[in-house]
Amino acid sequence: MVVPELRPWRAARPHVTRVAGAVRPRLTRAAEAVRPRLARAATAAKPRVARLARAVSPQAARIARPKTWQYTAGAATAGLALAAGVVTAAGPWDSTGQRTAERDRAVALERTGGTDHGRNADTSDTSDTAAEAPRPAPSAASVLTGLGGGISTVKPAPNAKALAGLLGPLLDVPELGAHRTAAIVDVATGKRLYGDGASEALTPASTTKIATAVAALAALGPDHRLTTRTALEADTKELVLVGGGDPTLTARKEPEGWASLRELADRTAQALKKRDLREVTLSYDKTLYAGPELHPIGKNGNLAPVSALTVDEARTDDSTSGPVKRMDDPAKDAAAQFAALLADRGIKTTAPGLSKATNRAESLAEVTSPPLSSLVERMLTNSDNDLAEHLARQTAVASGVRADFDGAGDAIGAQLKKLGLPVKGADFKDGSGLNRDDKLTADLLTALLAKAADPTHPELRPALTGLPVAGFTGTLTSRYTDGAAGIVRAKTGTLNGVNSLAGTVVDQDGRLLAFAFLSTGADTEAARAALDRTATALASCGCA
Numbered sequence: 226m227v228v229p230e231l232r233p234w235r236a237a238r239p240h241v242t243r244v245a246g247a248v249r250p251r252l253t254r255a256a257e258a259v260r261p262r263l264a265r266a267a268t269a270a271k272p273r274v275a276r277l278a279r280a281v282s283p284q285a286a287r288i289a290r291p292k293t294w295q296y297t298a299g300a301a302t303a304g305l306a307l308a309a310g311v312v313t314a315a316g317p318w319d320s321t322g323q324r325t326a327e328r329d330r331a332v333a334l335e336r337t338g339g340t341d342h343g344r345n346a347d348t349s350d351t352s353d354t355a356a357e358a359p360r361p362a363p364s365a366a367s368v369l370t371g372l373g374g375g376i377s378t379v380k381p382a383p384n385a386k387a388l389a390g391l392l393g394p395l396l397d398v399p400e401l402g403a404h405r406t407a408a409i410v411d412v413a414t415g416k417r418l419y420g421d422g423a424s425e426a427l428t429p430a431s432t433t434k435i436a437t438a439v440a441a442l443a444a445l446g447p448d449h450r451l452t453t454r455t456a457l458e459a460d461t462k463e464l465v466l467v468g469g470g471d472p473t474l475t476a477r478k479e480p481e482g483w484a485s486l487r488e489l490a491d492r493t494a495q496a497l498k499k500r501d502l503r504e505v506t507l508s509y510d511k512t513l514y515a516g517p518e519l520h521p522i523g524k525n526g527n528l529a530p531v532s533a534l535t536v537d538e539a540r541t542d543d544s545t546s547g548p549v550k551r552m553d554d555p556a557k558d559a560a561a562q563f564a565a566l567l568a569d570r571g572i573k574t575t576a577p578g579l580s581k582a583t584n585r586a587e588s589l590a591e592v593t594s595p596p597l598s599s600l601v602e603r604m605l606t607n608s609d610n611d612l613a614e615h616l617a618r619q620t621a622v623a624s625g626v627r628a629d630f631d632g633a634g635d636a637i638g639a640q641l642k643k644l645g646l647p648v649k650g651a652d653f654k655d656g657s658g659l660n661r662d663d664k665l666t667a668d669l670l671t672a673l674l675a676k677a678a679d680p681t682h683p684e685l686r687p688a689l690t691g692l693p694v695a696g697f698t699g700t701l702t703s704r705y706t707d708g709a710a711g712i713v714r715a716k717t718g719t720l721n722g723v724n725s726l727a728g729t730v731v732d733q734d735g736r737l738l739a740f741a742f743l744s745t746g747a748d749t750e751a752a753r754a755a756l757d758r759t760a761t762a763l764a765s766c767g768c769a
Contacts, residue, residue, distance in 0.1 A: 381734075382411040382416065382418060382769065383418055383732060383734070383736065383738070383768035384769060385418050385419060388419040388768055389419060391763075392419060392759060392762070395762055400747060400751040400754065401747050401755050401756070402724075402744050402745050403745065403746040404427065404744065404746060405421075405743060406425050406427055406666070406667045406742075407421045407423065407740070407741065408421075408667035408668050408671045408740070409671070409740050410671040410672070410674070410675050410740075412674070412675050412678045412729065412736075413737065415675050415679075417668070418738070420667070422667070423667040423668045423671075424647075424649070424650065424666050425666060426650035426652070426666050427664065427666075427723075427744075427745055428663060428720065428723045429658055429665040429670070429723075429743060430658045430663075430719055430723045431608050431658040431719065431725075432658065432665065432726070432727045432741070432743075433655070433656070433663050433718070434657065434716060435673050435727060436637055436641060436651075436653065436665065436669070437604075437617050438604065438605060438616070439640075439641065439688050440617075440620050440640035441601065441617070441619060441620045442601060442685050442688065443640045443643065443684070443685065444620045444623040444636070444640050445597055445619060447598035447601075447687060448596050448597065448598070449597040450593040450595070451469045451484075451593065452469040452592070453466075453467065453468060453471055453484060453486075453489060453593075454467050454588055454589075454590065454591035454592075455467065455489065455492075455493045455496075455589045455590050455591070456587060457496075457497075457587045458583065458585070459587065462506055463507075464493070464497070464506065464508070464574070465508045465581075465582040466507070466509045466534065466577075467509075467534075467582050468510060468513060468533035468534025468559070469513060469533065470514065470619055471484055471615070472538050472611045472612055473595070473603075474592070474594070476537060476566070477537065484592040484593055484594050486559070486566065486592075487566055488592050489563070489590055489591070490566035490567050491570065492589070492590030492591075492592075494567055496590055497572055503571060503573060505573075505574055505575075506574070507574035507575055508560075508577065508579070508580035509556055509560035509563075509580070510580060510581050510582045511534040511556040513622065514531065514618050514628045515632070516629025517629065518530035518531050518532050520614070520630075520657075521654070524551075525548075525659070527548045527610050528614065528657065528659060529551035529552065529555055529611055530551070530552075530553065530555055531611075531618065531630075532554075532556045534560070535555040535556070535611075536555070536559040536562055539551040539552040539558060540552075546609065556579075557577065560577035561577060564577055597616075600612060601616070601688065604616060605699070605716055606692075606698055606700075608699065610657040610659060613655075613656040613657035613658070617633035617634070618633050618656075621635075623636075624636040630654065633653075634652070634655065634656075637653045637656065638653055641669075641673070646669060646672045647672055650666050650669075651664055651666065651669055659720075667742070667743055671727070671740065674729060674739035678737070678739075689714070692716055693715065693717070694714050695710050695760075696711060697711065700717045701713070701715065701717065705757060708757060708758075708761040709761045709764040712731055713730050713761070713764060714729050714730070715729070715730075715760065718743075719749055722745060722746055722747065723744070723745050724745075724749060724752035724756060725742060725756075726740075726741075728740065730763050731764070732763065732764060732765075733766060734767050734768075738763065740760065740763060742759060744756070
């Protein structure tokens with residue numbers, strides 16, 4: 226790494242302050258916007274599940290008991306309720322590490338048989354009872370256990386032999402290519418119920434982000450925030466913009482809860498004017514990270530160069546997600562935008578130059594990201610590659626190792642090992658899963674999900690709450706529209722010839738199961754459909 230030349234004549238000790246970021250208004254607006262959609266979806270769930278019952282394999286039909294569709298319909302609505310609970314969770318975290326909204330939701334669901342889905346006790350023709358609606362579905366044991374609910378009505382975990390009979394034929398199809406592995410775990414006990422090559426490491430694609438999420442949460446904690454600041458070097462009129470590795474830092478007029486470069490410019494300009502400074506030398510510091518910024522895949526619209534100073538993920542348009550051309554030098558671009566903002570506020574600057582803030586510089590202003598819990602959820606829901614690589618680097622920084630691609634990969638593996646997870650065979654070359662040399666096992670993926678649900682590790686909960694909800698959020702918005710919408714929650718993974726799916730599902734008996742399916746050598750669309758059928762069949766299973 227080339228160390229930039231320091232500018233001379235620096236003195237004074239820094240005084241660092243923190244300003245708490247606020248994300249509640251944005252999340253509240255999102256909750257209000259999505260609530261009508263969830264209500265409509267709950268009403269639509271019953272006919273969808275009827276189609277689901279006809280669509281799943283004959284093996285599933287043979288294993289399911291009479292009136293399976295009734296239990297599945299109830300589970301679908303319960304899944305929608307759980308999805309609503311996550312969407313409306315505006316925090317904060319309580320003393321046990323759980324979101325307050327989750328605890329409130331658990332209280333609402335705490336009744337025998339699970340959620341009643343609006344059922345009432347009257348006998349009128351308009352009541353759900355009169356319409357012979359499905360009986361309430363049992364609640365997911367480990368979910369409510371972690372949130373303070375009861376488990377007395379939940380049936381035993383699925384039978385391993387029955388699961389093999391159900392899933393084996395669904396996974397042994399040409400649509401999944403020449404090689405596939407799978408694992409199913411009962412989250413309440415951590416016991417593996419089904420495995421097919423589960424300890425064999427394959428390319429995981431974006432399901433790698435589950436490992437990145439758990440490692441970052443373990444290393445930093447869910448309340449950690451990323452700070453971008455300005456520092457003034459004494460007697461030199463040199464202002465340094467110091468990157469803190471926050472890719473969500475935004476220059477947009479409406480920051481919507483993210484750290485704002487405009488707000489940083491406001492605070493910095495005010496601090497400079499108090500010191501009677503109207504003209505400064507502007508520098509920028511991106512030394513928090515080390516090594517090459519460009520990912521091994523090269524220039525790619527799915528990921529910007531990984532720089533500790535980045536604004537709006539270095540996008541060249543107004544987009545907030547998806548592939549788009551990125552700036553070649555995110556830090557230089559961020560500094561240029563900051564210079565323009567300062568000029569609008571009456572502060573004249575030189576052309577920005579690369580430098581490094583000293584420990585003698587005086588901190589003038591700072592802005593902070595939302596808590597790490599929110600960043601992890603955004604990363605998983607949207608499969609945000611930029612956030613994934615930054616969280617991997619932050620894990621390296623917190624672990625005291627070199628914050629480059631290699632160091633980040635080593636830090637992720639080390640954090641997972643500390644948690645007692647089965648890391649044998651795993652190899653992390655990045656945090657996003659874009660590198661084909663990444664290797665994970667189905668056993669590790671299911672163990673990660675089970676660990677995140679463990680009541681003794683509430684700090685890892687965002688690795689579950691951030692998973693896309695089938696038919697509703699993130700990368701699963703347009704999938705499962707005629708299947709297990711609201712029941713399956715999973716991270717997708719897609720590269721050319723690589724397709725994976727890992728997440729959780731509530732079966733018809735109310736057990737929360739973690740699953741992982743990895744496949745290589747298949748067409749993307751056909752493989753996705755095959756994986757979705759398999760997860761849907763698992764949701765319909767009453768295999769105890």
